[in-house]
Amino acid sequence: MAVVRSSAPCPICGKPSVHQVRPFCSVRCADRDLGGWLTETYRIPGEPVPPVEDDA
Numbered sequence: 001m002a003v004v005r006s007s008a009p010c011p012i013c014g015k016p017s018v019h020q021v022r023p024f025c026s027v028r029c030a031d032r033d034l035g036g037w038l039t040e041t042y043r044i045p046g047e048p049v050p051p052v053e054d055d056a
Helices: 027-038
Strands: none
16 A cells, blocks of 8 residues: 655745655745745854954
């Protein structure tokens, strides 16, 4: 018996995801997501980094 899994919708537009570009529905949505990471629109929260003191 095969297990059928329902795929989650595309996180960008909500359409059904496509296997070739999962979890997205298209290359366009995958590129939009990548652009969000590259432009630092998406950020992972963490502890603030203390400033570096310059020993001049």
